[in-house]
Amino acid sequence: MPFEFRTEFPETDPECVAHFAPSFQHVDWIDGSSIVQAEQTPTEEGFNSRFRKIMADLEAAGDDAKRALDCTATVRRSLFAIIQELETELERIGGPVEEWNSPTLASTWIRSGQLGNPNPPGFFKDHYGMVHLRGFIDGGPNPSATNSFSSLVWRLPRGYRPPHITQLMAFTFEPAPTFLATKAVRLDVGTDGTVTLREPYASGHGLVLDGLSFRSA
Structure with missing residues (x-):
């Protein structure tokens, strides 16, 4: 009969996708012209807002990195289980063959x-x-x-x-x-x-x- 794996290993996992979308976009400052300040104004975003976006981006990137490591660990566990199944099947195939059984002959055979x-x-x-x-x-x-x-x-x-x-x-x-x-x-x-x-x-x-x-x- 055909060999079937007991360990499931789907081609894709909807949980293992990146969600990071950068929120911080830097606009170059111009020496002697740009106003650098802490809070936001109609013409300047301000240091506080910029740094909060940088922090949010770093946190989102960290979440994606952790998700990637978790998915890698899951793949590793699944591959390990699959390799164990393959080893078991190969040992079975390469194991000793059944001995000949002696039948009871019918009639005068x-x-x-x-x-x-x-x-x-x-x-x-x-x-x-x-x-x-x-x-x-x-x-x-x-x-x-x-x-x-x-x-x-x-x-x-x-x-x-x-x-x-x-x-x-x-x-x-x-x-x-x-x-x-x-x-x-x-x-x-x-x-x-x-x-x-x-x-x-x-x-x-x-x-x-x-x-x-x-x-x-």
């Missing part, structure tokens, strides 16, 4: 001993939700009109089943001394976990499940 020491029947699920099958088996019921072309091989447990009926292509092989692959046969994996052979195979031949895989629900 058995592990094949025709090839010396072939893979035993088994299944496992990897970190990406893919279920993998393996095994050389034989001796099971042959699909035919009598059994509705349905020979149950085994049943997968919950958590290892596909979201929809999944059709795979397995191979049959000849008995000794050739052990040659002879035919591609249809293998259905149902949402109930059933692994079912749907096509007949020659008497005495075996079934190879190595390399088959599908995505679990």
